[in-house]
Amino acid sequence: MPAAERLPEPSNPLGIDGIEFIEYSTSQPQAFGALLQQMGFAAVARHRSREVMLYRQGAMNLIVNSAAPAGDTPALAAIALRVRDAGHAFRHSLDLGAWEMPTRAAAMELHIPGIRGVGDSLLYFVDRYRDFSIYDVDFMPLPGVPRDVPALAGLHWFGVVQTVQDERSADWIDFYRHLLGFSELPEGKYFGVLPKGTLMESPCHRFYLQLLEPPPGAEDIHWDEGLLRVGLGAPDIPAAVAALQQRGVVFVDHGAVQPSDKGALTQVYLGGVTFELVVSRMKVAASTP
Amino acid sequence: MNLGHFGMDSITLAGSLEAKLTAVRDAGFEQIMLQARDIVGNPGGEAAAVAAVRASGLRVTGFQVLRDFEGLSGHLHDYKVDIAKAMLDMCHQLGSRVLLACSSTSTHATGERSALARDLRKLATLAVPYGIRIAYEALSWGRHVNELPQAWDIVAEADRANLGVGIDSFHIVAAKTGLDALDEIDPAKIFLVQLADFMWQEAHTFEERIDTARHFRVFPGEGVHSEQVAELVSRLDRAGYRGDYSFEVFNDDYVQLPLPVVAERARRAAAWLSRHVPRRSLPARRLRARGS
Numbered sequence: 001m002p003a004a005e006r007l008p009e010p011s012n013p014l015g016i017d018g019i020e021f022i023e024y025s026t027s028q029p030q031a032f033g034a035l036l037q038q039m040g041f042a043a044v045a046r047h048r049s050r051e052v053m054l055y056r057q058g059a060m061n062l063i064v065n066s067a068a069p070a071g072d073t074p075a076l077a078a079i080a081l082r083v084r085d086a087g088h089a090f091r092h093s094l095d096l097g098a099w100e101m102p103t104r105a106a107a108m109e110l111h112i113p114g115i116r117g118v119g120d121s122l123l124y125f126v127d128r129y130r131d132f133s134i135y136d137v138d139f140m141p142l143p144g145v146p147r148d149v150p151a152l153a154g155l156h157w158f159g160v161v162q163t164v165q166d167e168r169s170a171d172w173i174d175f176y177r178h179l180l181g182f183s184e185l186p187e188g189k190y191f192g193v194l195p196k197g198t199l200m201e202s203p204c205h206r207f208y209l210q211l212l213e214p215p216p217g218a219e220d221i222h223w224d225e226g227l228l229r230v231g232l233g234a235p236d237i238p239a240a241v242a243a244l245q246q247r248g249v250v251f252v253d254h255g256a257v258q259p260s261d262k263g264a265l266t267q268v269y270l271g272g273v274t275f276e277l278v279v280s281r282m283k284v285a286a287s288t289p
Numbered sequence: 290m291n292l293g294h295f296g297m298d299s300i301t302l303a304g305s306l307e308a309k310l311t312a313v314r315d316a317g318f319e320q321i322m323l324q325a326r327d328i329v330g331n332p333g334g335e336a337a338a339v340a341a342v343r344a345s346g347l348r349v350t351g352f353q354v355l356r357d358f359e360g361l362s363g364h365l366h367d368y369k370v371d372i373a374k375a376m377l378d379m380c381h382q383l384g385s386r387v388l389l390a391c392s393s394t395s396t397h398a399t400g401e402r403s404a405l406a407r408d409l410r411k412l413a414t415l416a417v418p419y420g421i422r423i424a425y426e427a428l429s430w431g432r433h434v435n436e437l438p439q440a441w442d443i444v445a446e447a448d449r450a451n452l453g454v455g456i457d458s459f460h461i462v463a464a465k466t467g468l469d470a471l472d473e474i475d476p477a478k479i480f481l482v483q484l485a486d487f488m489w490q491e492a493h494t495f496e497e498r499i500d501t502a503r504h505f506r507v508f509p510g511e512g513v514h515s516e517q518v519a520e521l522v523s524r525l526d527r528a529g530y531r532g533d534y535s536f537e538v539f540n541d542d543y544v545q546l547p548l549p550v551v552a553e554r555a556r557r558a559a560a561w562l563s564r565h566v567p568r569r570s571l572p573a574r575r576l577r578a579r580g581s
Contacts, residue, residue: 097414099374116418165420170450175417178410225420 012181012203014092015084019157019207020126020134021061022230026074028270029053029066035269036062038247039232040152045139052108054139058151060232061135073271076227079117079160080124081180086113089125093179110137115179118162118172119226123180152247153240158191158233158278159208164225169198169211176200176209192231192263192278193256206282229273233280237261240277249275290522290563296320296350297555298483298537299327303544306331306338310345312548316556322350322483322535328379339382350533351387351424351455351481352380358390359408360398360433366408373412381419387480388416389424389455392431392440400433406447413449424455424480429464429502430495437461438470444478453480457537458521459502462514463492468524476530483537484522484562486512506538508554510561519565526566534562 026032033043033053041055041062050067065077083089090113094100101114101122112134114124128134141147164172176182181203190199197212208231214223234240241251241259250267252258257265264277296318302309306327313321323342331338342349355376358369373390380388390412399405413423427440434440440454456479461468485506490513492498509518522534536555543551 095411097411097417099415099418118418168420171417171420171422174450175414179414 011183014081014089014125014180014203016180016202016204017082017084017129017206018202018204019060020080020082020124020129021063022076022157022160023063023065023078023080023122024074025065025068025070025077026072026270027066027070028072028074029064031270032064032074032273035273036064038249039244039275040149040155040247042145042149043142044145044147044149045135045141047138048140052138054135056147056149058149058154058156060151060155060157074273076121076160076230078114078122078124079227080112080126082129083125083127086125086127089113089127090115093125096179098179108134108138110134117227118164119224121227153243154235155232155240155277156234156280156282157207158231158276158280158282159210160230161194161210161212161228161276162226163223163228164211164213165223166213168225169213172211173198173200182209191280192276193258193260193265194263194276229276231276231278233278233282235279235281237263237277237279240264244277290526290559290566292317292556292559292563293319294534295484295555295559295562296322296348296533296535297552298322298324298353298535300324300353301536301538301540301543301555302548302551303546304548307341308548310341310347312552313555314345314347315549316552318347318552318555318559320348320350320533320535321345322353322537323383323385324353325376325379328383335379335382342383349383349385350535351389352376352383352385353389355388355390355412357393357395357398358412359405360393360400361395361408362399362404365395365397370411370415373415377416377419377421380421386420387422387424387455389426389481391426391428392434394428394430394432396432398432402443402446405434405443409443409447409452410449413447413452416451422451422453422480424453426455426457426481426483427460427464429460429492429498435460436464436466436470438466438473441470441474441478453478455479455481455483456521456525457483457485458509458514458518459483459485459487459506459537460498461521462487462517463498463501468517468521471521471524471528474528476525476528479525479530479532481532482522482525482530482534484509484518484534484558485536485538486510486515486518488512503539504541506540508536508538508558510558511554515561516565519562522562522566 041057044056045054053064055062093115098115112124114122117123182200185199200209241264251264266275297313299309328338427434492501
């Protein structure tokens, strides 16, 4: 009897190919929009029927959803992953134990399958990004605004930081490894100015997740699990910091996280929003058509 | 050891959820193991049940029980996934960090180890967003998995951080598993230990075990296997287990006695075990209490 052939699992079973968009939810879309503009994003389109805006910068698409119930502080609500086949990615995830995303006011009317992520966040799967813009279905371009927005200092998606409860990193490492094919970077390998927690690399090697447990001695800190902030990559951090400072963005300028060649961290805006810059020479894919 | 290491299972007590919470707390316990019936059978509704648990100040040791989950296929599997999701949802609402899943008794379930491991992986993944750990327990009348070493083998094969074993002294004693089996298990992967004794010397058949387990358990110190139960706790303690112990005593008499009387018997069992289990002077582990 022939022995069963044990082949290694494919390293990218869903064909993940970067981040299509990041979604925030907020009840303060104007204030948050102003902050995004300072960060180099520009509003390019408005949802046809809901209070949802599309911002863009370089290859980054960012959706601000104020149609869904949300708090004052803008919250990272979803990561949309580019995948080879969204339907397959969705079914594959459910087979392995993902939860179908709860019914709620999704940002898009176009059917985008999604699963539950950490906290109240979602993970969407998008497969139409090469020859078709999903945004054309739901969004009306803003008049007189170019649809492409040059990236400030080469900014691009670098990753997302997630908080996890004490001793829960291993659970989430399993979640991302087995559902999505992420791999854990060796201990001690970090980027940027916040060398903490666990770093996981996407199977397409184009972005990272950073898992943060509460720091030691922080028993009194309220620490929920959720998506905390995005990291933006830039090839030259001092140049990016200078460009953003010129637009009025304030960076934490003391202690371990002060701007360096490795990265920088903005001050806290709107009660809880921060952006992190991380040095990255990643080749940036062209913007959505 | 002391009272802080032990808790009671709500199944041991008759009456309303609120009365159970009060009796357990008044006996000096700090934790309670809940069952789904406590929540869905609450006359005030599920939200009131959850509020009562939170107001009691008791920590929820765990939530039980997901039955017959693993080894099914097709529509039976899909059905059980729906049940598991509902159980996880209730478990989460109660602030419980552990869901107990018992090995399948279903005649429709396969015993193929890789299939069982695959299903438990799926259950563990479902539990991750809720911050819940799955304690997989070998029922001594499970169809394919009826002893602790088998449950441990499958948990080890499934290899998920939030998947471990639940140990119930009743099943170990009834199946005559032998305590040496504990030596094979990583103590960090034991997510729950339930303790009970019973009155008969032996429970040979599955039918005898089921009957005994559901009607004739007693507290440690009250039955004929209590020395073995104490030895089990000693071994777990020596091996480094620092999780919770809960008294899971299904007993037809106890559910027709006043709650304080039964809770007092539980308190005596804790005292009995504390005397019989020498313990290094370590504090009771507050299992991930911060996040709950």
